[in-house]
Amino acid sequence: NAGVMQNPRHxxxxxxxxxxxxxxxxxxxxxxxWYRQLPEEGLKFMVYLQKENIIDESGMPKERFSAEFxxxxxxxxxxxxVVRGDSxxxxxxxxxxxxxxxxxxxxxxxxxxxxx
Amino acid sequence: xxxxxxxxxxxxxxGQEVNITCSHNNIAxxxxxxxxxxxxxxxxxxxIQGYKTKVTNEVASLFIPADRKSSTLSLPRVSLSDTAVYxxxxxxxxxxxxxxxxxxxLQVTL
Numbered sequence: 311n312a313g314v315m316q317n318p319r320h321x322x323x324x325x326x327x328x329x330x331x332x333x334x335x336x337x338x339x340x341x342x343x344w345y346r347q348l349p350e351e352g353l354k355f356m357v358y359l360q361k362e363n364i365i366d367e368s369g370m371p372k373e374r375f376s377a378e379f380x381x382x383x384x385x386x387x388x389x390x391x392v393v394r395g396d397s398x399x400x401x402x403x404x405x406x407x408x409x410x411x412x413x414x415x416x417x418x419x420x421x422x423x424x425x426x
Numbered sequence: 427x428x429x430x431x432x433x434x435x436x437x438x439x440x441g442q443e444v445n446i447t448c449s450h451n452n453i454a455x456x457x458x459x460x461x462x463x464x465x466x467x468x469x470x471x472x473x474i475q476g477y478k479t480k481v482t483n484e485v486a487s488l489f490i491p492a493d494r495k496s497s498t499l500s501l502p503r504v505s506l507s508d509t510a511v512y513x514x515x516x517x518x519x520x521x522x523x524x525x526x527x528x529x530x531x532l533q534v535t536l
Contacts, residue, residue, distance in 0.1 A: 314469075343524070352513065353470065355524040368523065401469050414460060415515070417469035 312337065314404050314418035322424045329389040329396070331421045335404030342385040343403045343415060344370075344377060353401065359385060392425045399423075430516055430527040437533050444501045444534075448514035448527045451495050457517035459490060459497045464511045464529075473512075474499065501532075509534045 315334040323329050335342050344356040355369040359379040370377065374392075379385040389396055399422050403415035430450045438444045450459070458477050462470035474481060476488040476497070487500040501508060514527040 345526070352529045353526040355526070358524070366524075399467075403470075413458070414472055414475055416472060417462070419469050420467075422467075 314402060314416055316400075316402050316418035316421050318421060319419060320422050320424070322426060323392050324426050325393055326391050329392050329423055329425075331387040331389075331400050331402075331423070333385040333387070333402030333404075333418060335385070335402075336416055339404035339406055339416075341405045341407065341413075342379050343405070344385075344387050345401045345403065347399045347401060347420075349398070356387075389423075392423070394425045397423055397425045430514060430518065430525045432512075432514065432527040432530045434528070435531040435533065437535070438504050440505055440534055440536055441503050444504050444508075444532060446499045446501075446512050446530045446532070447496055448499070448516075449496045450514070450516045450518065450525075450527075452518045453494055454517040459488070459494075460515045461486070461488065461497075461499045462513045462515060463508075464513065470513060504532070504534045506534050506536070508532060 314336055317332050340361050342359045345353040346356055347353045357370045357377045358366040362381050374390045376388045399420045401417050401420045403417045405413050405415045407413055432448050458475050460475040461473045463473050464470045474483055474486045474488045476490055478490050481488045489498040511529045511531050513529050518525045
């Protein structure tokens, strides 16, 4: 049973370009969470999605950032017109079903975005 | 502003028991408390999860008092490979906002 997969593992972009980060949840998981971790800092919640729905995007910047989790395919975190401050590790987690006692989030290896 | 706080760092010798506490004054009523371990350049790895009292698995124990405003991760007999950053994860407040603790950097030495 493969774990949460993220790609690419490393992504380099120049200022103003777009970054697309992909997350494939664990098999059977329909809930996906995205977190951002700045260098030497903790993890900050960005967005929580269920298939085809954004449930909570309270942690995501209002501009330039968007996320989706289509019916088919991976979840995508998209950052438009990247700036140097977007350089960070972006982690995706998935869970089986929110609100249940065993609703544990399992994390992927992360995508390290570097903006030049 | 509701926060989830942990000690910044802890040091321990190999073989000792380590207890790391997370304070979450505004935890959501129905939320569970989850602890993760993170090594450099890796994603957080699940350690243990609980709602109240005590939970134990093969790697750790989790102690949660009746008021649930804090929780303590207990690592028995740590080894060098337990050197990592440890985070608690809870949902805070009536809006159930997912919040990671500030993280505790554990350094284990011989």
